[in-house]
Amino acid sequence: MAALSLSNVGPIYRREIRSYFNSAVAYVVIVVFLAIVGWYFSNNLFLINIASMRIVFELVPLVFLFFVPAVTMRLLAEEKKSGTLELLTTKPVRDVEIVLGKFLAAWTLLAATLAPTLIWLVTLMILGNPDLGPVVAGYIGLMLTGGVYIAIGIFASSLTENQIVAFLIGLVIVLAFFLADKVLLYVPGFLAPVVEYMGIDYHFSSIARGVIDSRDIVYFGSILGFALLMATASLERRKW
Amino acid sequence: MSIAVRNLVKMYGDTSAIDDISFDVKTGEILGFLGPNGAGKTTTMKIITCYMPPTSGTVAVDGLDTAAQSLEVRRKIGYLPEMNPLYMDMNVLDYLEYSAQLHGLRGGVVQHRIKEMVHVCGLEDVRHKDIGEMSKGYRQRVGLAQSMIHDPEVLILDEPTSGLDPNQIAEIRELIRKLGAAKTVILSTHILSEVQATCNRVLIIHEGKIVANGTPSQLQQEFQGADTITVELRSGPGDPAGAVAPKLKSVEHVTGVSLLTQDGGTSTFEVHADKGNDIRESLFRLAVAEGWVVLEMHRRITTLEEVFHKLTTA
Numbered sequence: 001m002a003a004l005s006l007s008n009v010g011p012i013y014r015r016e017i018r019s020y021f022n023s024a025v026a027y028v029v030i031v032v033f034l035a036i037v038g039w040y041f042s043n044n045l046f047l048i049n050i051a052s053m054r055i056v057f058e059l060v061p062l063v064f065l066f067f068v069p070a071v072t073m074r075l076l077a078e079e080k081k082s083g084t085l086e087l088l089t090t091k092p093v094r095d096v097e098i099v100l101g102k103f104l105a106a107w108t109l110l111a112a113t114l115a116p117t118l119i120w121l122v123t124l125m126i127l128g129n130p131d132l133g134p135v136v137a138g139y140i141g142l143m144l145t146g147g148v149y150i151a152i153g154i155f156a157s158s159l160t161e162n163q164i165v166a167f168l169i170g171l172v173i174v175l176a177f178f179l180a181d182k183v184l185l186y187v188p189g190f191l192a193p194v195v196e197y198m199g200i201d202y203h204f205s206s207i208a209r210g211v212i213d214s215r216d217i218v219y220f221g222s223i224l225g226f227a228l229l230m231a232t233a234s235l236e237r238r239k240w
Numbered sequence: 241m242s243i244a245v246r247n248l249v250k251m252y253g254d255t256s257a258i259d260d261i262s263f264d265v266k267t268g269e270i271l272g273f274l275g276p277n278g279a280g281k282t283t284t285m286k287i288i289t290c291y292m293p294p295t296s297g298t299v300a301v302d303g304l305d306t307a308a309q310s311l312e313v314r315r316k317i318g319y320l321p322e323m324n325p326l327y328m329d330m331n332v333l334d335y336l337e338y339s340a341q342l343h344g345l346r347g348g349v350v351q352h353r354i355k356e357m358v359h360v361c362g363l364e365d366v367r368h369k370d371i372g373e374m375s376k377g378y379r380q381r382v383g384l385a386q387s388m389i390h391d392p393e394v395l396i397l398d399e400p401t402s403g404l405d406p407n408q409i410a411e412i413r414e415l416i417r418k419l420g421a422a423k424t425v426i427l428s429t430h431i432l433s434e435v436q437a438t439c440n441r442v443l444i445i446h447e448g449k450i451v452a453n454g455t456p457s458q459l460q461q462e463f464q465g466a467d468t469i470t471v472e473l474r475s476g477p478g479d480p481a482g483a484v485a486p487k488l489k490s491v492e493h494v495t496g497v498s499l500l501t502q503d504g505g506t507s508t509f510e511v512h513a514d515k516g517n518d519i520r521e522s523l524f525r526l527a528v529a530e531g532w533v534v535l536e537m538h539r540r541i542t543t544l545e546e547v548f549h550k551l552t553t554a
Contacts, residue, residue: 011341019329083325087386090289090321091342092314238292 008093012101013108016075020109029071030113036063041120051128056117057138057208061145061201065178068146069170071109072153073163075102076235080161085235095235099228103147103154110146114139134210141207144220145200149174151227158234174200177223241267241302241316241393241424243288248297250283250448257283259448260297265441270420272439273428276552280448281428282322285398288426289319301394315344318392322399324383328372332363332382335371336389343390357385361415377408384412388419395420397427401434413438432544442544446552456544463547466495467513471523472536474506481507484532491526493517506535 020026040059044050076098079085088098124130149170156170157163181199184192196202200223203216243265250257258280265271273281287294288301290310299306301313327335336357340350358367361381366374371382380400387395400416401409409431416427417438429435435442436456444452444459452459475484481502488497488511496512513519520537527534 007344008342011338015327015330015338018334019327023329082328083321083323084327086286086291086321087319087325088342090291090314090317090319091339092311092344093342094311 006094006097006100008097009101009104012093012098013104016102016105017108020105025071026109026112029067029109030116033063033067033113034116037117038120041117045123051124051130053121053124053130053135053138056120057142060114060142061178061204064142064146064149065174066171067113068106068110068149069153069156069167069174072106072150072170073157073166075106075154076157076231077161077163077166081163089235089238096228096232098235099154099158099231103150103228106150106154107143107147110150111143114142114146131210134208137210137212138208140212141204144207144217144224145204148177148200148220148224148227151224151231152177155227155231155234158231243302243394243424243426244298244300245284245288246298246300248284248287248299249295250280250287250292251295256295256448258294258445261445261448261450262297263443263450263453265424265426267424268422269441270416270425270427270439272435272442273426273445274430274432274435274442274548275428275445277430279445279552281445282398284445285319285396285426285428289317289396290314315390316392317394317396318387318390320383320387320395320397320400322402324380326371326379326382329370331370332358332367332374332385335382336385339386340389345390353389353391357389360388360419361385362411377404377411380404380408380412381415384415384419393423395423395425395427397425399428399430401429401431409434432548436544444548444551451551452547459547460542460544463550464515464542466515467517467519468540469511469513469520469523470500470508470536470538470540471511471534472506472508473527474533474535476505476531480505481509485509487526487530488523491519491522493519493522508536 037056037059040055044052044055076085079088089095121130121135152173153166153170156173157166159169160166177198177200179199181196181202184196187195197219203219206213207216245261245263248258248261261280261284273284275281286292288299288306290306290313293307301316304313304316306313327338330338333354336354337350340353345353358364361384363378363381363385366378371379374382384397384400387397397416401412404412413434416425420438427438440455442452442454442456442459443450452462454462473484475481481499484507485497485499488494488509493513494511495514498510500508500510502508511519511523518539520539523537524534
């Protein structure tokens with residue numbers, strides 16, 4: 001096998017970005033996201049008089065649970081259904097390049113969704129003096145959490161040609177990761193540390209406190225990498 | 241750029257889609273793949289284009305193995321899949337650019353190739369249109385344009401004219417002939433006249449096996465049954481049909497004579513002769529010797545349709 005060249009990630013990434021932003025998908029996602037999160041943020045600010053980004057970091061992982069699988073569900077399922085995947089995989093393109101290009105495109109959409117929330121941060125900085133450390137860490141944590149969800153969503157999308165099924169599979173898997181550290185009461189004692197470690201919220205809240213620990217980075221990196229690997233393997237399943 | 245297919249087998253569970261197929265395509269050849277639906281044409285093409293591996297057997301494109309050197313093989317091939325899948329939300333120019341980039345083209349050559357393909361495939365008027373809004377004929381041209389965007393040495397076209405109207409079929413056929421002149425082409429089709437019009441060689445597949453392989457005229461000859469000649473004669477009042485028939489029968493190689501119609505002194509016969517013997521000249525000489533007037537003489541040739549029918553309904 002030749003040296004791993006990823007030169008086709010670029011064209012695939014650009015096509016997906018264009019497909020998100022030329023259709024209504026990106027704008028609907030961004031507007032609905034900002035409306036939901038913004039409502040809670042402004043309630044906090046104006047009604048309860050708490051000038052804090054904390055509500056954002058508490059709410060967004062929850063909203064991502066539903067948003068991310070919706071954003072990723074079509075990425076491979078649609079190409080399978082329309083037959084364009086056959087076109088794509090008979091070009092001199094590696095399966096891993098297809099998965100990476102699509103992953104990066106969805107991640108970019110996620111960043112574009114989060115970017116407008118920085119305006120709230122600016123508002124807070126005008127009104128008061130927020131501690132920027134945890135805020136920066138919180139955003140990094142959100143991008144990592146979103147990245148893991150996207151990787152899982154792409155894997156779900158690679159399993160089926162039905163987008164609704166892809167959405168539901170993605171939702172169930174990310175929900176399992178989200179709930180892992182919240183069901184410790186029902187888990188036998190010796191398994192508890194393992195299950196807690198698998199919980200994505202456990203690692204996110206540790207980062208959102210402002211401490212970027214290598215253990216958390218390793219966690220996010222390995223789940224993300226493993227999900228992308230599974231998606232690639234699932235694409236290659238046609239060869240089995 | 242030759243293609244060598246050796247002992248190809250593809251199993252789907254317990255049923256075999258193709259069963260030990262071997263054939264070669266030489267550089268510059270246009271090979272027509274014929275066969276009823278489900279015969280294994282598309283499966284064979286999917287294996288050659290590296291979409292899926294065979295259960296056993298090998299395919300070599302220009303000496304490169306499709307399993308071990310898949311990327312290199314894919315670089316050399318232009319492929320139009322069955323049903324012609326396209327990105328409906330892209331316009332023609334964007335789509336061709338995307339295809340060119342995926343084939344590794346970069347820089348100025350991309351725009352140059354797009355311009356050339358738009359021109360060759362007659363897409364000038366629709367180049368800014370979304371593919372989803374275009375007619376089937378135009379979509380087919382876009383499919384052909386993307387398959388040739390990187391100027392591949394090998395073209396694999398799975399039913400390039402399916403679903404088109406007769407005018408569009410003629411156009412696409414002309415396009416394939418024009419563009420395929422310097423390439424190695426495999427195309428599958430249901431339309432037998434298409435094979436006669438565009439291909440130098442025909443492969444007929446039935447139930448996963450090759451049942452015939454040759455030029456269209458070779459196949460016609462090979463599967464030519466007994467020679468049948470229809471002849472219409474005016475034999476004059478002194479020589480009624482009943483008297484003509486035995487004389488026809490006495491010609492060398494003739495195995496049977498039947499009277500089709502009779503109208504006064506004019507009668508039409510069907511004369512059967514041994515396979516491979518053209519007895520038209522003998523019949524003509526007999527007519528001259530007997531003083532008959534030959535009004536019409538016609539030798540029936542086995543058509544490719546009949547060959548196909550014979551081979552695939554067994």
